[in-house]
Amino acid sequence: MRMTRMVAVAAVAALSLGIAACGGDDSDSGNDSSSGSKDFAAGSTMEKLNKAQKITIGTKFDQPGFGLKGLDGKPAGFDVEIGKLIADELGIADDKITWVETPSAVREEKIEKAEVDLVVATYTINDKRKERIDFAGPYYEAGQNILVKADDSSITGPDSFKAGDKKVCSVQGSTPATNIEKYLANKASQLVVFDVYQKCVDALTNGQVNAVTTDNVILLGFIARNEGKFKLAGENFTKEPYGIGLKKGDTAFRTFVNDTLDKIFKDGQWEKAWKDTAGKYVDETPTPPTINRY
Amino acid sequence: MSVLVDHFDVFASGFWLTFQLCLLSAVGALLMGTLGAVMRISPVPPLRWVGTAYVTVFRNCPLTIVFFFAAFGLPSLGSNADFLKIPGLDSLFTRLGIDLPYFRFGIIALSLYTGAFVCEAIRSGINAVSPGQAEAARAIGLTFTQNLRFVVLPQAWKAAIVPLGSVIIAMIKNSALAGFFGVVGDLSNGAQNLTSALGEPIIPVFVGVSIGFLIMTAPLGLLLDRIERRRTVAR
Numbered sequence: 001m002r003m004t005r006m007v008a009v010a011a012v013a014a015l016s017l018g019i020a021a022c023g024g025d026d027s028d029s030g031n032d033s034s035s036g037s038k039d040f041a042a043g044s045t046m047e048k049l050n051k052a053q054k055i056t057i058g059t060k061f062d063q064p065g066f067g068l069k070g071l072d073g074k075p076a077g078f079d080v081e082i083g084k085l086i087a088d089e090l091g092i093a094d095d096k097i098t099w100v101e102t103p104s105a106v107r108e109e110k111i112e113k114a115e116v117d118l119v120v121a122t123y124t125i126n127d128k129r130k131e132r133i134d135f136a137g138p139y140y141e142a143g144q145n146i147l148v149k150a151d152d153s154s155i156t157g158p159d160s161f162k163a164g165d166k167k168v169c170s171v172q173g174s175t176p177a178t179n180i181e182k183y184l185a186n187k188a189s190q191l192v193v194f195d196v197y198q199k200c201v202d203a204l205t206n207g208q209v210n211a212v213t214t215d216n217v218i219l220l221g222f223i224a225r226n227e228g229k230f231k232l233a234g235e236n237f238t239k240e241p242y243g244i245g246l247k248k249g250d251t252a253f254r255t256f257v258n259d260t261l262d263k264i265f266k267d268g269q270w271e272k273a274w275k276d277t278a279g280k281y282v283d284e285t286p287t288p289p290t291i292n293r294y
Numbered sequence: 295m296s297v298l299v300d301h302f303d304v305f306a307s308g309f310w311l312t313f314q315l316c317l318l319s320a321v322g323a324l325l326m327g328t329l330g331a332v333m334r335i336s337p338v339p340p341l342r343w344v345g346t347a348y349v350t351v352f353r354n355c356p357l358t359i360v361f362f363f364a365a366f367g368l369p370s371l372g373s374n375a376d377f378l379k380i381p382g383l384d385s386l387f388t389r390l391g392i393d394l395p396y397f398r399f400g401i402i403a404l405s406l407y408t409g410a411f412v413c414e415a416i417r418s419g420i421n422a423v424s425p426g427q428a429e430a431a432r433a434i435g436l437t438f439t440q441n442l443r444f445v446v447l448p449q450a451w452k453a454a455i456v457p458l459g460s461v462i463i464a465m466i467k468n469s470a471l472a473g474f475f476g477v478v479g480d481l482s483n484g485a486q487n488l489t490s491a492l493g494e495p496i497i498p499v500f501v502g503v504s505i506g507f508l509i510m511t512a513p514l515g516l517l518l519d520r521i522e523r524r525r526t527v528a529r
Binding site for chain 1: 366369370374388389392393394395396474475476478479483486487489490491492493496
């Protein structure tokens with residue numbers, strides 16, 4: 001039983017790669033070009049989505065560079081581009097993608113209830129979350145850093161909070177908020193959490209807190225939007241691999257997404273997506289991470 | 295449901311903080327409301343205008359907006375609500391005295407907002423006191439303050455206590471918003487942390503939060519019922 005399933009998975013993977021190769025010629029002329037019917041293993045999620053010609057993807061709507069909903073009502077960013085590339089690989093046109101907002105707190109819930117097919121939402125892979133859902137990827141490796149006012153030299157890294165006199169802000173229920181707790185002398189008097197990072201940045205501007213902490217890419221977005229007001233204090237002090245969340249146990253689909261990521265890492269689409277979105281805030285282009293096929 | 299046992303400390307400390315916030319805000323709201331009610335019935339027109347303006351603004355603004363102005367408007371004006379760092383009180387309620395002002399901002403927002411409703415509840419109580427009482431008090435030479443202090447307010451309290459209780463129950467429930475405006479570790483913030491950072495399932499966590507709020511609101515409701523029954527008998 002186990003063997004046949006693995007063979008099926010391998011077959012699906014090979015098939016999808018083969019198809020991808022066929023459609024690869026015209027991929028530069030626009031993302032919609034490869035939409036249409038494709039052959040996937042019968043009964044697989046890929047076949048179901050391809051037949052339906054639509055996919056629902058969860059992303060953030062308030063994350064500059066990754067998923068930010070603009071005035072035109074469409075989200076844009078690196079996560080959104082990754083979502084489009086996967087949909088493309090499934091033979092689904094960009095305009096057939098339904099984007100759903102998935103803030104940090106509801107991501108597992110939305111996947112479990114099958115309200116979304118995929119979640120690409122600055123979603124850090126960790127074991128606790130793997131108990132409820134599965135992750136493909138990572139497709140990017142971020143790291144936690146600290147944002148301070150440009151003229152502040154008293155904070156040099158997370159250890160600066162150990163003395164207990166520096167206050168830090170992060171977002172409710174996020175991994176960075178949990179990570180920074182280790183470095184705090186007194187959580188009650190040093191940590192503030194809000195629902196969105198903009199409020200943290202306001203608190204930093206007004207002086208209620210001395211620092212904002214979260215993944216570097218998010219902080220870079222704020223530095224870029226407030227020229228000269230803020231800077232990063234020190235190096236990244238964690239590794240946050242961003243993965244793509246999908247329904248637990250759907251191994252064939254996970255393998256398919258992993259293969260798609262491998263493909264876009266190699267053919268330059270990943271790099272292009274990065275440079276068009278979040279990469280605008282950073283000088284160097286990162287190297288694609290290694291996919292973790294657990 | 296195991297989350298209720300595994301993370302009992304989160305719920306217990308969250309309950310304790312929410313309780314502190316509610317207690318202090320209730321005191322603040324009763325003070326603000328009584329002051330507002332006295333202003334609204336005072337013989338001095340400008341005071342009446344101030345009282346009416348206060349009630350109109352705060353009763354008609356969504357609480358979220360009031361919280362927003364407290365948590366982000368006050369800092370822009372350069373205030374960290376340091377006047378609430380009351381010596382003595384801040385050793386009992388440790389959150390009052392710390393550098394981070396969001397607990398104090400929460401108290402300000404809840405007090406101002408609920409105060410408007412308290413004001414109207416007390417005013418309706420005052421209106422329930424028969425006009426003859428105030429007239430008689432004036433006739434024997436009591437001043438406006440004496441009249442309120444010794445004749446009108448003691449009777450008004452009795453008529454107002456049940457609507458006041460409902461207002462305070464509403465306030466306790468409203469205090470859940472504080473966790474979304476920078477107060478760390480209260481019931482709603484603790485729940486948020488459990489569900490998203492630690493990935494606990496939402497429904498059991500929210501059952502726990504509901505229990506926390508019910509522990510505060512249900513006895514208060516029962517107490518009000520009792521007071522009401524007693525009053526009917528007394529009549």
